[in-house]
Every structure is written in structure tokens, then in C-alpha cells.
Amino acid sequence: MSDATAVRTAAAGVIDPELELALGVVGMIGDVAVAGSQATVTLALPIAAWPGADALQAAVTGAVEALDGIDAVEVGRRTMSEDERLNLRTTLRLLMSGEDDGHGHSHGGDEPRFLATSSTTRVLGISSGKGGVGKSSVTVNLAIALAQAGKRVGVLDADVYGFSIPKMLGPEHDPIILGDTVIPTAVHGVRCLSMGFFVPDEQPVIWRGPMLHKAIEQFVTEAWWGEPDFLLIDMPPGTGDVALTLSEVLPRVEIYVVTTPQPAAERVAQRSAWAARKMKLAVRGVIENMSWFVGDDGRRYELFGAGGGEQLAGQLGVPLLGQVPLVPALREGGDAGEPITVSDPASPASMAFAAVAEKIIAQGPARVYRQELKIG
Ligand SMILES: Nc1ncnc2c1ncn2[C@@H]1O[C@H](COP(=O)(O)OP(=O)(O)OP(=O)(O)O)[C@@H](O)[C@H]1O
Ligand SMILES: [Mg+2]
Structure with a gap:
């Protein structure tokens, strides 16, 4: 009974x-x-x-x-009811906060638990020197690969001007807002948050430095991420403001540099890696994208040259974690909101992402955390 x-x-x-x-x-x-x-x-x-x-x-x-x-x-x-919703919001805030992050940082009140030094969440910043090398595609597919490996994963689109995560992941609904707390949208086994959810399609987004900082900070501190194993951050191209903001808001971020195989791209990527290091961010690995195209004849065509990833990894003293081939289905999947790692896990590109995910899991978090960043 x-x-x-x-x-x-x-x-x-x-x-x-x-x-x-x-x-x-x-x-x-x-x-x-x-x-x-x-x-x-x-x-x-x-x-x-x-x-x-x-x-x-x-x-x-x-x-x-x-x-x-x-x-x-x-x-x-x-x-x-309104009261019940308020209780829920309070519960989430309580679960979110609680600990000091050990960095002496104060972000104005409740600090998400996953920012605490004791947290096991690894924050992965996916960056590149120049645009169009496939950062967002790598972010999305790597996130899904990590989720497929059984990890809890969040994706934060820090490319507030050129956001593309919502389109690529194709979530069915927008994030839900409960008072001052945002609930990232769950899709394909990962949770995501992007400025793309909050600005109308046609409207250009113009952020001044402090607003940009605030927007990203809010995405980190006022969102219910729970305590993910990995929080991936799609960073805007270049070496600018956002890296600085991330270094302040998420000091434990590990930087993964995406590059294409040609030597010129590698030099630009190197600049962004050096900038990251200047901010005392740990650069942990290189991911080469668009490494080759396999033709109908089964041959590999190195459309963008070869060796850039290897070279960059060597110069930075970090591993080359993988080479992702150029496959039209990857672009199509990105355009359709059906990432290739979901639609075709056996594709060579998906397998490359799975292998990168495994290596990132295997290499564990960065051991040395930066000292307090001093500005000015
Ligand atoms: N391995 C690949 N095979 C085929 N197409 C790819 C691959 N990687 C990326 N693309 C395509 O190349 C284009 C640029 O990729 P993506 O948007 O991921 O780059 P990005 O570095 O984030 O660019 P931005 O600097 O504009 O943010 C997209 O159309 C994407 O679908
Ligand atoms: Mg992008």
C-alpha cells in the first residue's frame, strides 16, 4: 500500500x-x-x-x-503562483551561491558555486586570433562531444556582437527568466546562453566596454548553470575586451586556441594566445580546424595548407589536441541547428571532436591558477 x-x-x-x-x-x-x-x-x-x-x-x-x-x-x-515562483528563484539563488571563490573576488553578492576554487567545474575558453576559423563550430560540437562522454556541459556565447550559438545549437525555446535569474536553455544535452536570445534579429548590438563586461558577468553570475563539469565559452575573435573580462569573472578559464592549418593563421592565433598568457590565463591546447577535405576519390586535400596547428602547439608548448576535417555536413548542421555530432556521430569530424573531448577530459584541470590580476 x-x-x-x-x-x-x-x-x-x-x-x-x-x-x-x-x-x-x-x-x-x-x-x-x-x-x-x-x-x-x-x-x-x-x-x-x-x-x-x-x-x-x-x-x-x-x-x-x-x-x-x-x-x-x-x-x-x-x-x-507568483509566490511559488519567488520561492523557486530563491532556492536557485541559494543553490547557486554560498562559497567564496578563494580569489577574494566579489561580484556583488551571490557568487555562483561553480566559480569557487573548490568547484570541479572546468571553464574552457575557445578562442582564436581571427574570425571565421570555426570557433563557434568547435565550441558547439566539442560541448556536445563532452556531453556524449557523460559530462554536464554549459555553453556560454561570449561573442556578444557576432553571436551564433543559438543558430548552431537550434534550441526550441529561449532561456527562461525568473525574476533576476536566467535559466540557460537545454538543447542536445547541453545548456546554453547567448546574447542572441535577448536582442532582436535585425538589430545591431552596440556595446560599450562596461556594458560588455556587465553582460558577460551577468551570464555567469545570474544564470542557473548548476554545477556543470564543463562550461565552454565561445570567445569573440581577437585579443580584446572579452578575454580581459573573462580573466576577471572566470579566472580559472583554460584557453583552447582554434586555428586553421596555414602558417599565416597560425601567427594570428599565436598573438591571441600570447595575449591570453599576458592575462595569466592558462593556454591548454590547440585545435586545428578545416585541416583537410576528403574528396570523392578518397584522397585528402589540404585546402588550407598543412602544419599550422602542429607548429602553433609547438611554439606554445601545449598539445595539438586534434585536427577537424572540412566536411560540408558540419557547416550544414551549424546552419540548421543540428550539429554534426548529433546528426552524424560517426562522421570523421564528429570522431575528431570526440577524440578532442577525451583528451581534454584526460588532461584534467590546469594546476597552476593565476595570481590576482592587477590592472592600472
Ligand atoms: N570543419 C569544418 N568543415 C566545414 N565547415 C566548417 C568547419 N568549421 C567551420 N565551418 C564553417 O565555417 C564557417 C565559420 O565557422 P564559425 O562560425 O564556427 O567560425 P568562428 O571562428 O566562430 O567565426 P566568427 O569569428 O565569425 O565568430 C561557418 O559557416 C561554419 O559552418
Ligand atoms: Mg563565432
Whole structure:
């Protein structure tokens, strides 16, 4: 026999995929009733259009049905009241904060837990010297490869002018905003946040330095990332403001440099790596993209030359973690919001990303963390 308490406990243990928290923790179980072998559970959704509500309903049904003495389960839903939403927001803020980051940093109140020195979250900054080398494509596919390897992964689009992450990942909905807390959108097993969600399509984004800093800081400190294993950051091309901001907001960021194989690209990439080092950011590896194209004849064509990745890695004294071939399906996948690592995991490009992911996991976090950054 199962009573209402047993039913509530079973339902409360179901994990909401959007928040990655148990329904009981986030107050999403409303009324529960049991009459004989019939159970009724009401889900309290934070917003009416809560993503994945159908799947959640099914999961709760399954969890309750599995109880002894329950034959039939009815799961209804309603939207949270203002108070309930406020409680949820408070819960998230509490879970987010709590610890000092050990850097003496204060970002104005609650500090996300994943910024704490004790946190196991690794922050990977995907950077390049020049544009168009495939940073965003690498960010997205590497993120998915890490998720496919069983890791919890977030993607933060720090390219606030040239954001492309939403288009590439193709999420079904925008991030949800609960008061002052943003919930990154879950898609293809990763969670993402981008300025692209917050500005209208046609409108050019003009940020002055402090606004840019603030925008990125908010994406880090006022978003519910939970405690991911990896937070990947798609950095804008070049050596500018954003790297500086990241070095302040996310001092533990590890830099991975994307380059194309030609020597000229390698020199530009080197400049950005040096700039990163100047900011005491740990450069951890090089990823060469568009390394070759395999023709119908099965031959490799090195369209952009060869050796750039190897050379750059050598100069920086870091490993070349992989070479991603040029495959039209990768671009098509990016345009369609269906990354190649999702649509065709067996593609040589997907396998290259999987191999890079494995190496990044294997090499572990950077051991030496930078000293406090002094400016001015
Ligand atoms: N390995 C690849 N094979 C085929 N197409 C690729 C590959 N890598 C990237 N592309 C394509 O090249 C273009 C540029 O890639 P992407 O947008 O990822 O570069 P980026 O470095 O982020 O550029 P930006 O500096 O503009 O942000 C995109 O159309 C992308 O789909
Ligand atoms: Mg980009």
C-alpha cells in the first residue's frame, strides 16, 4: 500500500531536465491525493510553457506507477503562483551561491558555486586570433562531444556582437527568466546562453566596454548553470575586451586556441594566445580546424595548407589536441541547428571532436591558477 506521502516522495524525486534538480527541491509538486489504488499528482510548472512538461508528466507517472499498490496515476499541471515562483528563484539563488571563490573576488553578492576554487567545474575558453576559423563550430560540437562522454556541459556565447550559438545549437525555446535569474536553455544535452536570445534579429548590438563586461558577468553570475563539469565559452575573435573580462569573472578559464592549418593563421592565433598568457590565463591546447577535405576519390586535400596547428602547439608548448576535417555536413548542421555530432556521430569530424573531448577530459584541470590580476 502507498499513501499520499509515498506518492509525493516518489514524484518529488523525479529530476526536471531543464533545472537538473529534483521536483521536490524546486517546489514543482503541487497537490497529491490517493484514493485506493488511484493516485493524483499536480505538477506546479514555473511558467505555463515549461519546456519538456510532457516528458516530465510521463516521468512522474512512471515513478508513481512503480509504487506498490498504485494501479492508476493521473498527473495534472498548473502554473506556479507568483509566490511559488519567488520561492523557486530563491532556492536557485541559494543553490547557486554560498562559497567564496578563494580569489577574494566579489561580484556583488551571490557568487555562483561553480566559480569557487573548490568547484570541479572546468571553464574552457575557445578562442582564436581571427574570425571565421570555426570557433563557434568547435565550441558547439566539442560541448556536445563532452556531453556524449557523460559530462554536464554549459555553453556560454561570449561573442556578444557576432553571436551564433543559438543558430548552431537550434534550441526550441529561449532561456527562461525568473525574476533576476536566467535559466540557460537545454538543447542536445547541453545548456546554453547567448546574447542572441535577448536582442532582436535585425538589430545591431552596440556595446560599450562596461556594458560588455556587465553582460558577460551577468551570464555567469545570474544564470542557473548548476554545477556543470564543463562550461565552454565561445570567445569573440581577437585579443580584446572579452578575454580581459573573462580573466576577471572566470579566472580559472583554460584557453583552447582554434586555428586553421596555414602558417599565416597560425601567427594570428599565436598573438591571441600570447595575449591570453599576458592575462595569466592558462593556454591548454590547440585545435586545428578545416585541416583537410576528403574528396570523392578518397584522397585528402589540404585546402588550407598543412602544419599550422602542429607548429602553433609547438611554439606554445601545449598539445595539438586534434585536427577537424572540412566536411560540408558540419557547416550544414551549424546552419540548421543540428550539429554534426548529433546528426552524424560517426562522421570523421564528429570522431575528431570526440577524440578532442577525451583528451581534454584526460588532461584534467590546469594546476597552476593565476595570481590576482592587477590592472592600472
Ligand atoms: N570543419 C569544418 N568543415 C566545414 N565547415 C566548417 C568547419 N568549421 C567551420 N565551418 C564553417 O565555417 C564557417 C565559420 O565557422 P564559425 O562560425 O564556427 O567560425 P568562428 O571562428 O566562430 O567565426 P566568427 O569569428 O565569425 O565568430 C561557418 O559557416 C561554419 O559552418
Ligand atoms: Mg563565432
